[in-house]
Amino acid sequence: MSWxxxxxxxxxxxxxxxxxxxxxxxxxxxxxxxxAFTPPDTPPQEGQTLGxxxxxxxxxxxxxxxxxxxxxxxxxxxxxxxxxxxLYLSPANKFSSLVARVFAILLWVTAVSAFxxxxxxxxxxxxxxxxxxxxxxxxxxxxxxFLGIAFVFAGVTIKLKETAQFLVSFLQFFFMIFSAQFFPxxxxxxxxxxxxxxxxxxxPVSYSVDAFRSLLIGTENGKFPELAPIEVEIAIxxxxxxxxxxxxxxxxxxxxxxxxxEGTLGEY
Amino acid sequence: xxxxxxxxxxxxxxxxxxxxxxKKGKRVVHALxxxxxEVYAGENFGLxxxxxxGKTTLIKCLTTLLLPTSGRAWVNGYDIFAHEDEVRASLGCxxxxxxxLYWKLTGRxxxxxxxxxxxxxxxxRRPRMQYLIDLLKLDDFIDRTVETYSSGQKMLLAFAKAxxxxxxxxxxxxxxxxxxxxTARELRRIVxxxxxxxxxxxxxxxxxxxxxxxxxxxxxxxxxxEIIALGTPNExxxxxxxxxxxxLEGVLPATTIEKLRAIQGIRNVAVQAETNGRTKLSxxxxxxxxxxxxxxxxxxxxxxxxxYIKPQEVTLEDVFIAKTGRSxxxxxxxVVKEEKRGGGGRG
Numbered sequence: 001m002s003w004x005x006x007x008x009x010x011x012x013x014x015x016x017x018x019x020x021x022x023x024x025x026x027x028x029x030x031x032x033x034x035x036a037f038t039p040p041d042t043p044p045q046e047g048q049t050l051g052x053x054x055x056x057x058x059x060x061x062x063x064x065x066x067x068x069x070x071x072x073x074x075x076x077x078x079x080x081x082x083x084x085x086x087l088y089l090s091p092a093n094k095f096s097s098l099v100a101r102v103f104a105i106l107l108w109v110t111a112v113s114a115f116x117x118x119x120x121x122x123x124x125x126x127x128x129x130x131x132x133x134x135x136x137x138x139x140x141x142x143x144x145x146f147l148g149i150a151f152v153f154a155g156v157t158i159k160l161k162e163t164a165q166f167l168v169s170f171l172q173f174f175f176m177i178f179s180a181q182f183f184p185x186x187x188x189x190x191x192x193x194x195x196x197x198x199x200x201x202x203x204p205v206s207y208s209v210d211a212f213r214s215l216l217i218g219t220e221n222g223k224f225p226e227l228a229p230i231e232v233e234i235a236i237x238x239x240x241x242x243x244x245x246x247x248x249x250x251x252x253x254x255x256x257x258x259x260x261x262e263g264t265l266g267e268y
Numbered sequence: 269x270x271x272x273x274x275x276x277x278x279x280x281x282x283x284x285x286x287x288x289x290x291k292k293g294k295r296v297v298h299a300l301x302x303x304x305x306e307v308y309a310g311e312n313f314g315l316x317x318x319x320x321x322g323k324t325t326l327i328k329c330l331t332t333l334l335l336p337t338s339g340r341a342w343v344n345g346y347d348i349f350a351h352e353d354e355v356r357a358s359l360g361c362x363x364x365x366x367x368x369l370y371w372k373l374t375g376r377x378x379x380x381x382x383x384x385x386x387x388x389x390x391x392x393r394r395p396r397m398q399y400l401i402d403l404l405k406l407d408d409f410i411d412r413t414v415e416t417y418s419s420g421q422k423m424l425l426a427f428a429k430a431x432x433x434x435x436x437x438x439x440x441x442x443x444x445x446x447x448x449x450x451t452a453r454e455l456r457r458i459v460x461x462x463x464x465x466x467x468x469x470x471x472x473x474x475x476x477x478x479x480x481x482x483x484x485x486x487x488x489x490x491x492x493x494e495i496i497a498l499g500t501p502n503e504x505x506x507x508x509x510x511x512x513x514x515x516l517e518g519v520l521p522a523t524t525i526e527k528l529r530a531i532q533g534i535r536n537v538a539v540q541a542e543t544n545g546r547t548k549l550s551x552x553x554x555x556x557x558x559x560x561x562x563x564x565x566x567x568x569x570x571x572x573x574x575x576y577i578k579p580q581e582v583t584l585e586d587v588f589i590a591k592t593g594r595s596x597x598x599x600x601x602x603v604v605k606e607e608k609r610g611g612g613g614r615g
Contacts, residue, residue, distance in 0.1 A: 004373065004381050011372045011413070082367025086429075089331055089361050090385040091353040261335045263282060263328070266364070 005074075005104035023062070023112050024119060030054050030182045031120055044125055049217060051124035054182050056213035059113040061181035063106070063139070064146045064205060065172050070105040071098065071150040072168050075157045084158075085266035094256075095249060098154060099147065106143065131215040138215060138234060141241030142208035148244025155255030158265065179206040185226040200227070204240035207233045271306035272437060272469050273313075273330065278303040278339035280325050280493075299325040301493040303339070307471060309436075312463040314484030315473040316584060318596045322493040323473040324363070327439055330471075331361055344437060357386065360435035362443050366422030368429070375410040375417070375425045376401075379432055386433035393432075400428040403458065419446040427455065431462075437469045438462065444479065456483055475596050477584040489588055496591045504587045511535060512556035513586045517576040520547045520567055527566040533559050538589040546575070552590050 009016055031054050038047060078084035087097060121127040153171075157164040175181065178199045180188055185206075188195045200206045211233035214224035225233050259265045280300040286293050300322050307313045315323045328334035330343055332352045341348045344358035369378050376397065383393040401410050404424050409417060414425065423446055430438060440459065444452035460483060462468045474480055480487050481501045489497040489504070497504055524547075528537045533554045540548035553559050556579040567574050588596050 004370065004377075007377060008370070008372045081369075081371065082364045083370060085333055085364060086368035086382070087385065088333055089356060089359070089363070090382065091357040091387065092385040257335070260333065263325075263334050265333060 009104070020112065023116065027055065027058050027116050027120065031123060047124045048127055051120045052127045052217045053184055053213060055117055055120040055127065056216050057181040057209050058116060060142060060209045060212050061176055062109050062113055063143050064175060066105050066109045067102050067143065067146040067150045068153050068168050068171060070102045071154045072157045072164050074101050075154050076161065076165065079158070079161065079266065082266060088265060098151060102147070102150065128217050130218045135212055135215040138208065138211045138237050141237045142212065144241035145204055145208065145244040148248030151245065151248030151252040155252040158259045159255055175203070175205050179203055179209045181209055185210065204236060207236040211237050270309050272309040273307035273343050275303055275305045275341045276339055278329060278341055279337050280329060280334065281337045299493050303495055305488055305495060305498065307469060309469055310467050312470045312472065312483055312485045314480040314487040315471065315490055316475070316477065316480045316487050317490035318475055321490045323490055324441055326490070327363060327441055327471065327473060331359055331363065331439060332356060358435055359437050359439060360430040360433055361439045362426050362430040363439060363441045365445060366419055366426055369414045369422060369425060371415040372413055374413055375406060378414060378425060379428060382429050383432045388433055396432060396434065400431055404428050420448055420451050423447055439471045441473045459483060477596060481584055487584065489591065491592050497587055501584055504584060505582045507587065511552055511554060511582070511590065512579055513582055514551040514553065514556050514563060514577065514579050516551065516567060516574060517546060517548045518567065518572060518574040519545055520572050521570050523570070524567050524572065528563065531559065531562050531566060536589055536593050538593060538595045540595045550586065550589055550595065552586060
């Protein structure tokens with residue numbers, strides 16, 4: 001499946017390059033907007049922290065978006081082309097085929113993330129990088145958790161078909177805002193504390209964003225993490241990474257079975 | 269003989285939502301009704317029936333794509349509910365025509381990919397692919413991306429895909445449907461050779477009676493989800509041995525069919541085709557020589573013009589007509605709609 005994805009990517013070189021450039025345009029948009037509202041006498045360290053908040057949150061957002069998009073889009077594409085039924089006719093493990101579906105894109109996202117960090121670092125004159133090992137662990141468990149959401153989304157795509165694409169766009173922006181991917185949670189709290197307490201705190205993705213960037217920026221200055229002590233945030237992310245794929249796959253299997261009962265698996 | 273596929277009381281009911289004149293409603297469709305059958309190892313088994321009869325639903329249940337509402341079935345000894353992966357590994361399927369292929373991959377990459385999905389080891393896959401490329405003469409286009417293929421080429425690749433895992437049981441759902449005549453003939457030759465020389469068990473669905481007569485050892489005629497006849501083509505045809513079939517064509521008024529049915533000795537009348545005001549009819553009767561004058565009398569007059577009339581040998585299509593009163597060319601779904609509008613209809 002991953003090999004097939006890579007070959008298919010290679011057959012769309014223009015789309016591939018456009019997507020790559022688009023990612024940098026998005027991050028540049030947020031970064032320059034943030035810098036534009038920074039007072040001129042701000043110390044360079046503040047600018048670097050701001051850049052770090054944007055880019056580290058962006059990295060988590062990128063993994064989440066591409067995991068959801070790739071699974072949803074590829075399942076929809078297979079449904080319309082009839083290859084989803086062909087896949088179900090084979091004895092191939094359905095869990096592996098779901099994971100393999102995103103494996104190639106996750107490799108690509110990892111490369112883009114590294115470039116994004118380098119790009120922002122060069123704009124703001126370097127980025128804080130502390131606790132890189134632990135941050136990587138948080139990232140891995142976060143991606144595992146996102147896979148769980150993606151499994152549910154794969155099932156939803158089988159049922160809702162085209163509508164699911166709109167749902168993923170909504171989810172992308174929902175998490176972008178309520179999990180504070182491009183700004184600190186303090187910005188949400190300044191708008192209304194209810195947003196953070198009523199929504200953000202209930203989203204595991206928020207803890208992924210906060211823990212990942214707090215570990216990399218450093219927790220010593222008391223500003224980060226913003227939602228809970230770092231140990232608690234890491235525990236939440238680890239639990240999310242373990243429970244989410246199990247629950248997500250269970251939900252996927254239920255929806256898939258219902259689609260096989262109703263005969264909608266191959267409907268397009 | 270050993271049954272390699274066994275079906276016991278299989279039923280499938282679909283409940284679909286529909287919106288008519290702004291009102292939401294539910295529609296219940298009994299796609300399969302208590303189907304029982306056995307397919308023997310090494311047999312070429314035909315499923316014959318018009319569009320919408322339930323052939324594809326039955327195949328989808330047996331290939332695990334669709335969960336039956338009730339009943340049981342075993343494929344290659346495996347229960348289709350309890351051992352889905354073992355059932356899938358026992359099958360090679362061509363069910364979706366030229367769909368089910370990756371268009372951005374080449375034909376060779378498609379075969380390689382599907383071989384991997386069926387856990388065919390790479391060392392076996394490569395020679396198997398080359399064997400299929402040679403068998404189906406795919407070498408001219410196998411290294412092009414599928415999006416550049418003609419419909420016939422895609423069908424051939426889909427056929428090759430069904431053979432990649434060298435499964436003991438093959439399901440072909442109307443495989444020749446978009447092929448030109450020589451390619452379809454060649455494909456039927458290969459199907460015969462897979463059955464006779466390689467000993468594959470084949471389940472072949474078609475609505476073309478000549479394909480079923482040419483290829484199949486036994487045929488099940490399916491209509492409205494029920495198996496209405498089962499046997500060898502000769503057995504089915506000999507069940508009508510005391511009956512003759514008369515084919516006639518011309519400009520015939522709507523009352524003609526009723527007039528013909530009213531003649532004593534006529535068993536059934538079916539419309540084969542209606543184009544440009546001309547109607548083709550098949551008349552099933554006890555003794556065509558004796559009844560021919562009365563048939564001619566019934567179809568002439570009242571502005572009718574008879575252009576062709578010929579008594580013919582019994583075919584599987586005639587068996588279908590004898591059982592249902594309709595031609596195989598008629599889409600069952602349309603018949604059901606018509607009957608609902610008219611308030612009548614069977615089952």
